[in-house]
Structure formats: C-alpha cells, structure tokens
Amino acid sequence: MSIFRTLRLALPVVTALALAAPTAAVASEEAFDRLAAALSTSALNGAFRARVSGTVDLEGYHLPLPAPALLETNRPDLFNPRLTLFLDAQLGARAYAFAQARADRGFDPGDAGSRHRLDEYALRLTPWSDGRLSLQLGKFATIVGNWVNRHGSWDSPFINAPLPYENLTGIWDTDAVRSVNQLLQWSHVRPGLSAATLALDKRLRVPVLWGPAYSTGLAASGALGRFRYSTELKNAPLSSRPRSWTQAQKWWTYPAVAARLGYAPNPLWTFGVSASTGTYLRPSADPTLAAGFGRGDYRQRDLAADLAFAWRRWQVWAELYRTRFALPRIGEADTLAGYVEAKYKFTPQLFGAVRWNRQVFGTIPDGPRGPVHWGRAVSRLDLAPGYRFTPHIQLKLQYTWQNEPAAAPARTETLATQLTVRF
Amino acid sequence: MLPRRPVLLAAVLAVLPALACAQATIEGRVALPQATPAPVVNQRYEIVSKGGVVATNPPLAVVFLAGSFPxxxxxxxxxxxxxxxxxxxxxxxxxxxxxxxxxxxxxxxxxxxxxxxxxxxxxxxxxxxxxxxxxxxxxxxxxxxxxxxxxxxxxxxxxxxxTPHFVMTDPAGHFRLTGLPPGRYTLTAWLDSKTTRAHAVELTPGATLRLDFP
The missing domain is CATH 2.60.40.420 (Cupredoxins -  blue copper proteins)
Structure with a gap:
C-alpha cells in the first residue's frame, strides 16, 4: 500500500510539471542559453575555452529496511538533493581538463547532512590528432566496463547503478577475515553478527565495484583502427570506497592496475574486455593479518566483458564481471555479477528502460560441511520510465524488484524518482 | 494552322525576358553580433580523445520577404x-x-x-x-x-x-535577394531567437532596392 501512497503523492507533481512544461520550455531555453553563455569563457583568441555546467537532482526513495545496496538510511523514505558542477576546459587541440564537484547528502545517498566533494579532476594530453594516444592524470572514473560513460543522472535512464556497482558482498576492507564462519557471517549467509555490527556493517562491506570508482592515478587510452584501448594505474581497486579514492590515502604502496580492450566493428556494436587487480584491504586491516603476510598478498582480480548496441530508438548494454578475492586463511572466493539493460524512446521525449541484474557467489570449503556459497545470490529487476520536458529538465521514475532467496524478506521493492535540471 | 502548344511556348519565351526585368532586387547589409567562441566539447568519459576541435560557425542572419506567396x-x-x-x-x-x-x-x-x-x-x-x-x-x-x-x-x-524569398547573409552581413515580385512587403532580418529587424518595402519592377539593417 505504501508504494501506491507514494505514487499518489508523486502524481500531482508530475501532472503539474507536464502541464507547465510546454509554456515554460521556450522561455527556459533562452534562460539556459544565457546561463551557458555566462558560464563560458575564452582567451588567447579562442585557443583557451572553458565552461562550467552542471545538474541539479532532486531524488526521492521509498525503500525497504534495511536500506538496499549503498543507501545509508534507517528510514523508509529518503530525500537526496544534489548539485553537481562540471568544469570542462580546452587549451588548443592537445590539452583538456575537467573536474566534477558535488554537494549532496553523501556520495551514496543517506541520512547524513550536506556534504561537498571534488569527485573528479583530471588533465588529459593528446599528443597526436588522430586519437592514437591520450594521457590522463588526476582523480577520475575507472576505464573498466561501459557503465561509466553514462553514469551521470542525465545520461543514465536509471536512478541507481547496476547491481555489480552497488551490491555489497561479504568482503570487509577494514579487517582480514579469520575464518570461513566469519566470512559467512559477514556475508549474512549465517547468523551470528551482533546487532551493533549489523547496524554498522554497511560501512565495512564492499561491492565488486564501488560505483564509477573515482580513484586517483593515471591512464593511457587511444584508438587503433576499430580497436580502443585503455589502461590505468590507480591508488585503489575497483571495490574501494569513496574515502579511499583520494591521493591522501597514500595507497601507492599497493597500486591497482586495469586495462580494457574494446572493439567496435561498426557504430551499432561495441564489445569490450577488461581486467583489473588491486589490493582491496585498507591500512586498518594490517593488525588483523597473520604474521608474515601483507595487504599485497590479498588482491581483488576482476575479469569483465561488456557490450553495447545502439540503433535508432534502441540502446542495449550488458556487462559481466567475474571477481576473485584472495582471502586470508580461506583461499579464493569468486563471484559473478552482471546485467542486461535496454532503453527505448517511445516518443522524442518519453523513454523507458528495463534492466535485469544478477549476482551469484562461488563456493569455499567449509570443513566437514563441504563447499558452501560465500554470499547470497541476488536477482534484481529495474524498470524506469522517464520524460524529458525540455532539453534541460528530465523526470525519471524507477521501480526495483529484488529477490534474494536467502534473505528475510526474500523479495523487496523500491520506488525512486529523480528530477534533473541540466544547465 | 500552327499547333496550339508551340504557340503558347513561343509566347511564354517572348514574355520571359520582360518578366525577368520586372522582378525586383533588394541588397544591403545586416549588422551581425560578435562571434562567440567555439563550444568546449565534453570529453570526460571519452576513451578516444581527438583534441576537442569542432567546426566554428560565424554568426549569420537570414533576410526574408514576408507576404502571401504560393x-x-x-x-x-x-x-x-x-x-x-x-x-x-x-x-x-x-x-x-x-x-x-x-x-x-x-x-x-x-x-x-x-x-x-x-x-x-x-x-x-x-x-x-x-x-x-x-x-x-x-x-x-x-x-x-x-x-x-x-x-x-x-x-x-x-x-x-x-515565404520562398529568403537568403542568408555572408559572414560580413551582406545579402542580396533577387527575383522578387513587385509590391508592398515587409523585409525582415532574423539574427537570433530574440532579435529580428523589419522594414516595410515597396518593390517596383526591375528596380534594385538598397537597404541596411543597422
């Protein structure tokens, strides 16, 4: 019933926006054009150009408790306003810089008060004009997979990230696991965690990838015919949490490396394979490691495949991640996570998207009990209609149905809405 | 007796030069706004960066004759x-x-x-x-x-x-509209969504009218 109550509350807002949109559209176009001109500058006869742009997001969630994925709240309803500012600057044809700053209620929406961060900043040098090589230095999104290209609120048809980017596994990055039983408790496969730990463990567990992984480092990318390549050397691996992404964490002792090779036989199709490895334990785990072992002995290794298809009104994406965590005292634990996502434009302004997500966990030996799955398999369906009132205003709704048979309750539903103003 | 169609064709051909002379021309200059710098291309998540060079478009205006035309x-x-x-x-x-x-x-x-x-x-x-x-x-x-x-x-x-009677200015703002029918019209220069300038004009057969939009 609460879902319908939320829909009833949202309906008048949506209707008012829909009615006001045609009138406001023309006037707002000119206002946004003036704002864009005011936020642009150039010098050196146009050789240097810079522009500030951004989005204002108003997000609302109606969710089951405990809150799913990376949402951090103890309440069934969550409101998350977000201001994102982008800086894009071009110097000649060889140097490009960008930055992204955000003010919101945390990188992962939660009950916290307002926060502001510099999520990305990078300088890119392109020595040759044919695109064969670009070098990038700074703090920026990973080159692995194909979700990063569309992870902004305006570009993604969904409000949340695909399952591999936000579903928490039983891996803690703060402590080295001591036994199979403990890992199964951390994974919520077995009971045993205290209520206090359960309340906190969202801040201890990590997913396979933590969103776009804005870690610090350098990258080299380019095109060779129909092939695209990217490599990166970063200070933190794909599963690392946002506070590990800054240079201040000094993770250079254990750098993470990643590479992606893409192949685009034509504009319709793009295929890619990626690999990444890095030490997933944070420095706080050092005292919990056995004598003679260091964090560098315990790495996360990812292999990924991705594809993208686009033609006329259709866009389809899919990614599959096979991740192996090396665990102290246990060995290796594998997980497979992926999704298929499709978007279709019904009219120039109305679109809809559907995404099927799945994550399964491999087995680890549990003494006489034999092999046991070290995580709870999850299936998730995301449905998201969206409407663009103008080229600058977009409204998305999202319904998420999740099935985690080993959880109680096994099936949960989440509703979300996001109004985005782009300038 | 001559066939009817060749007769008509000959008549039309005879009249055409006169018609051409009867058509009016307007030429002049539109004061154009200053050029804006080329936009910055968002390449944040582009794997392949080709330098962000885009074609530049100098400001131009459209000059057209408003009226009732077939x-x-x-x-x-x-x-x-x-x-x-x-x-x-x-x-x-x-x-x-x-x-x-x-x-x-x-x-x-x-x-x-x-x-x-x-x-x-x-x-x-x-x-x-x-x-x-x-x-x-x-x-x-x-x-x-x-x-x-x-x-x-x-x-x-x-x-x-x-209207079928329109022309783009050149980058200096110069324009020339030819083949216009004689009569009274409004000549409009469109510069952007907020800026248009209009003048009432009277076109006489074969004449060239000079008109600037300051």
Missing part, C-alpha cells in the same frame, strides 16, 4: 549535415513544407532531436551509411532548435519561413 508545386529538399561534431550549416532557412535531410558525415553516431513546438522529433541513432538518409518535413513556420543527444555542445537552427 506554395511550391513540389516540396523543396534541403540538407543539414553533421560534420566534425557540429551541424553544418548551423542555421538553415527553409520554406514551409521543405523536407530536410540530416546526413551524418562523422565516423560516429549522432542523435539529432528537437523539442521545439513547430517540430518535435528524435531521429535516433543511425549509421553514417544508412539509406534513406533520415529526414523530416517542416510543415509549420517557426524556429526549430536542433540538438544531439550524444554531443551536448551541438546546436543547430532550422528557420521555417512562410
């Missing part, structure tokens, strides 16, 4: 291409009823769309070599702003006019 017998066809991550031309004046083709000459996808009231459409993503070339017919007069769903800096304008 519709063309066959719909005119115009082309507006996507090249070097820009619409070329960035400003395209067309007569109402014109079919505009949108060929993609870049080696990557574009997704041309418009939410402007005179013409809402979304061409979707199409390959550069796809045939027929995606097109739209512009049936209502007005301003249609074109954008690309993939490249947010791309901007183009189709100005749909209820």
């Amino acid at each position: 519709k063309p017998a066959t719909p005119p066809v115009a082309r507006l291409i996507q090249k070097d991550l820009a619409f070329v031309p960035a400003l395209l004046p067309v007569q109402t009823g014109t079919k505009v083709e949108f060929p993609n000459l870049d080696d990557q996808y574009h997704n041309v769309f418009s939410y402007s009231p005179p013409k809402r459409f979304d061409l979707g993503r199409y390959r550069p070599d796809e045939r027929p070339v995606p097109s739209q017919t512009f049936d209502l007069p007005g301003l249609v702003t074109l954008r690309c769903d993939i490249h947010e800096h791309m901007r183009g304008v189709v100005l749909v006019l209820d």
Whole structure:
C-alpha cells in the first residue's frame, strides 16, 4: 500500500510539471542559453575555452529496511538533493581538463547532512590528432566496463547503478577475515553478527565495484583502427570506497592496475574486455593479518566483458564481471555479477528502460560441511520510465524488484524518482 | 494552322525576358553580433580523445520577404549535415513544407532531436551509411532548435519561413535577394531567437532596392 501512497503523492507533481512544461520550455531555453553563455569563457583568441555546467537532482526513495545496496538510511523514505558542477576546459587541440564537484547528502545517498566533494579532476594530453594516444592524470572514473560513460543522472535512464556497482558482498576492507564462519557471517549467509555490527556493517562491506570508482592515478587510452584501448594505474581497486579514492590515502604502496580492450566493428556494436587487480584491504586491516603476510598478498582480480548496441530508438548494454578475492586463511572466493539493460524512446521525449541484474557467489570449503556459497545470490529487476520536458529538465521514475532467496524478506521493492535540471 | 502548344511556348519565351526585368532586387547589409567562441566539447568519459576541435560557425542572419506567396508545386529538399561534431550549416532557412535531410558525415553516431513546438522529433541513432538518409518535413513556420543527444555542445537552427524569398547573409552581413515580385512587403532580418529587424518595402519592377539593417 505504501508504494501506491507514494505514487499518489508523486502524481500531482508530475501532472503539474507536464502541464507547465510546454509554456515554460521556450522561455527556459533562452534562460539556459544565457546561463551557458555566462558560464563560458575564452582567451588567447579562442585557443583557451572553458565552461562550467552542471545538474541539479532532486531524488526521492521509498525503500525497504534495511536500506538496499549503498543507501545509508534507517528510514523508509529518503530525500537526496544534489548539485553537481562540471568544469570542462580546452587549451588548443592537445590539452583538456575537467573536474566534477558535488554537494549532496553523501556520495551514496543517506541520512547524513550536506556534504561537498571534488569527485573528479583530471588533465588529459593528446599528443597526436588522430586519437592514437591520450594521457590522463588526476582523480577520475575507472576505464573498466561501459557503465561509466553514462553514469551521470542525465545520461543514465536509471536512478541507481547496476547491481555489480552497488551490491555489497561479504568482503570487509577494514579487517582480514579469520575464518570461513566469519566470512559467512559477514556475508549474512549465517547468523551470528551482533546487532551493533549489523547496524554498522554497511560501512565495512564492499561491492565488486564501488560505483564509477573515482580513484586517483593515471591512464593511457587511444584508438587503433576499430580497436580502443585503455589502461590505468590507480591508488585503489575497483571495490574501494569513496574515502579511499583520494591521493591522501597514500595507497601507492599497493597500486591497482586495469586495462580494457574494446572493439567496435561498426557504430551499432561495441564489445569490450577488461581486467583489473588491486589490493582491496585498507591500512586498518594490517593488525588483523597473520604474521608474515601483507595487504599485497590479498588482491581483488576482476575479469569483465561488456557490450553495447545502439540503433535508432534502441540502446542495449550488458556487462559481466567475474571477481576473485584472495582471502586470508580461506583461499579464493569468486563471484559473478552482471546485467542486461535496454532503453527505448517511445516518443522524442518519453523513454523507458528495463534492466535485469544478477549476482551469484562461488563456493569455499567449509570443513566437514563441504563447499558452501560465500554470499547470497541476488536477482534484481529495474524498470524506469522517464520524460524529458525540455532539453534541460528530465523526470525519471524507477521501480526495483529484488529477490534474494536467502534473505528475510526474500523479495523487496523500491520506488525512486529523480528530477534533473541540466544547465 | 500552327499547333496550339508551340504557340503558347513561343509566347511564354517572348514574355520571359520582360518578366525577368520586372522582378525586383533588394541588397544591403545586416549588422551581425560578435562571434562567440567555439563550444568546449565534453570529453570526460571519452576513451578516444581527438583534441576537442569542432567546426566554428560565424554568426549569420537570414533576410526574408514576408507576404502571401504560393506554395511550391513540389516540396523543396534541403540538407543539414553533421560534420566534425557540429551541424553544418548551423542555421538553415527553409520554406514551409521543405523536407530536410540530416546526413551524418562523422565516423560516429549522432542523435539529432528537437523539442521545439513547430517540430518535435528524435531521429535516433543511425549509421553514417544508412539509406534513406533520415529526414523530416517542416510543415509549420517557426524556429526549430536542433540538438544531439550524444554531443551536448551541438546546436543547430532550422528557420521555417512562410515565404520562398529568403537568403542568408555572408559572414560580413551582406545579402542580396533577387527575383522578387513587385509590391508592398515587409523585409525582415532574423539574427537570433530574440532579435529580428523589419522594414516595410515597396518593390517596383526591375528596380534594385538598397537597404541596411543597422
């Protein structure tokens, strides 16, 4: 019933926006054009150009408790306003810089008060004009997979990230696991965690990838015919949490490396394979490691495949991640996570998207009990209609149905809405 | 007895030079706004960076003669291409009823769309070599702003006019409208969505009128 109550509350807002949109559209176009001109500058006869742009997001969630994925709240309803500012600057044809700053209620929406961060900043040098090589230095999104290209609120048809980017596994990055039983408790496969730990463990567990992984480092990318390549050397691996992404964490002792090779036989199709490895334990785990072992002995290794298809009104994406965590005292634990996502434009302004997500966990030996799955398999369906009132205003709704048979309750539903103003 | 059709043809041919002389011309200059710098291309998550060089479009104006004119017998066809991550031309004046083709000459996808009231459409993503070339017919007069769903800096304008008598200025603002029918009309210079300048004109057969829009 609460879902319908939320829909009833949202309906008048949506209707008012829909009615006001045609009138406001023309006037707002000119206002946004003036704002864009005011936020642009150039010098050196146009050789240097810079522009500030951004989005204002108003997000609302109606969710089951405990809150799913990376949402951090103890309440069934969550409101998350977000201001994102982008800086894009071009110097000649060889140097490009960008930055992204955000003010919101945390990188992962939660009950916290307002926060502001510099999520990305990078300088890119392109020595040759044919695109064969670009070098990038700074703090920026990973080159692995194909979700990063569309992870902004305006570009993604969904409000949340695909399952591999936000579903928490039983891996803690703060402590080295001591036994199979403990890992199964951390994974919520077995009971045993205290209520206090359960309340906190969202801040201890990590997913396979933590969103776009804005870690610090350098990258080299380019095109060779129909092939695209990217490599990166970063200070933190794909599963690392946002506070590990800054240079201040000094993770250079254990750098993470990643590479992606893409192949685009034509504009319709793009295929890619990626690999990444890095030490997933944070420095706080050092005292919990056995004598003679260091964090560098315990790495996360990812292999990924991705594809993208686009033609006329259709866009389809899919990614599959096979991740192996090396665990102290246990060995290796594998997980497979992926999704298929499709978007279709019904009219120039109305679109809809559907995404099927799945994550399964491999087995680890549990003494006489034999092999046991070290995580709870999850299936998730995301449905998201969206409407663009103008080229600058977009409204998305999202319904998420999740099935985690080993959880109680096994099936949960989440509703979300996001109004985005782009300038 | 001569056949009727050759007689008519001969009569028309005899009258044509006179008709041509009877047509009026307007020429002049429109004071154009200062050029704006080329936009910055958002390349944040582009794997392949080619330097962010885009075609520049100097400001131009459209000068047209407003009045009541017959519709063309066959719909005119115009082309507006996507090249070097820009619409070329960035400003395209067309007569109402014109079919505009949108060929993609870049080696990557574009997704041309418009939410402007005179013409809402979304061409979707199409390959550069796809045939027929995606097109739209512009049936209502007005301003249609074109954008690309993939490249947010791309901007183009189709100005749909209820007249066959229009011309683009050159980058210095000079224009010349020829073949105009004699009579009283309003000559309008369109500079952008907020700026138009108009003058009442009286065209006499065979005369050339000089008119500047300061």
